[in-house]
Amino acid sequence: MNLCDERVIRAVLARHGFHFSKSLGQNFLREASVPQGIAEGAGLDENTCVLEVGPGLGCLTRELCVRAKKVVAVELDARLPAVLADTLSDMANFTLVQGDILKVDLSALTHEHFGASRAVACANLPYYITTPAITTLIESGCFAAITVMVQREVADRICAAPGSRDYSAFTVYINYHAQARKLLDVPRDCFIPAPNVDSAVVRLDLLAQPPVPIIDKAMFFRVVKAAFAQRRKTMRNCMNAAFGDKLTKEQMENCMIYAGIDPSARGETLSISQFAKLAEQFLV
Structure with missing residues (x-):
């Protein structure tokens, strides 16, 4: 099942009577190269487990499942479990957890599902929770890397250098915790429905210690x-x-x-x- 084919997307939505929720910031990918690029850039192998935030219809999820040991997705929308049971029925290494990523106990969740395996996070984040979601994933201390799709302007801030107009307090926060790099740009027409902004994918490789000595x-x-x-x-x-x-x-x-x-x-x-x-x- 090609979950990035617009005809397939609309057929799945119609089959389940699903309508997009503006309040949840739902935009589903329809360009296959994007989830492939995210999965390839996330640093996965057969020994790595993935926490996915917001699986949507499962377009990115499928790419993660074929590359990783196990994928656990956290989804807020109570309507989507039935959809994902349909679209990901052939993915034996996939588990869905319904909940709010800002409220889930990530330490307990990763311990239960991943044990001592290397864990990374991948997310196509609704723009309205971008900063708190990234902060939550970082502060959990559970992940070796975090690969996220965010609004392009946010990606520019995350990866900005001192002296640039995009450099911000959030940039410094990211630099304190991780090495950041942009993987790819994602134009707005890669989504259905198309959002009003372009996106970009950023990978954060978490640091064991801050890059400079911090006393307090x-x-x-x-x-x-x-x-x-x-x-x-x-x-x-x-x-x-x-x-x-x-x-x-x-x-x-x-x-x-x-x-x-x-x-x-x-x-x-x-x-x-x-x-x-x-x-x-x-x-x-």
Whole structure:
């Protein structure tokens, strides 16, 4: 069954009386090269298990199943289990869990289904839960890699370099936890119904340790959040707004200088190493 063939898609939907849910951000793939590219880029082999978020009709799921040891999909829409039982009936290594990826106990789920096997996550995420879903997958500590399809602008932010317009606090968060790279672009006409934006697939390879020494994680991210709170403001102004109740302007300037940061620079120009050095200075 070619689940990326529009005629097949419409036949499956009609057979099950299924209608797309705008509130769930449902858009199903109809270009076969996309799920193939995602599965090939996800780093799968016969010893790797996959957690898939939002399997839809099972288009990507089939590609994952033929490459991986086992695939467990988490699906929120209560209408889809019956559809997937139809479209994936021949996939013996597939298991469906109905639930909300933001609420599922990922540690318990992966332990139950994957045991000690290497685990990765793959997802075609609804755009309205992109950031919390990626954060949830990262913070679970369960996965060696996470491959996600997101809005193209989000992919640009994830993979941005310091000094670029797309560089953000979320970029720094990703860089703290993973090495990110874009695998492929996915035009909007690859979906049915077509969304209003283009997409891209990004792979995150999780790091065992942050890429630079971090003494206090909470302080590090407090500094990062403050630096991007007002993008057009200088570091001097951003840090004063966040830490002015604890440090004098002179003390803050000295901290930035000791960290090798120009107080007149903007946060979007700083590397993760510079943020780490500044956070360390604020702890002294």
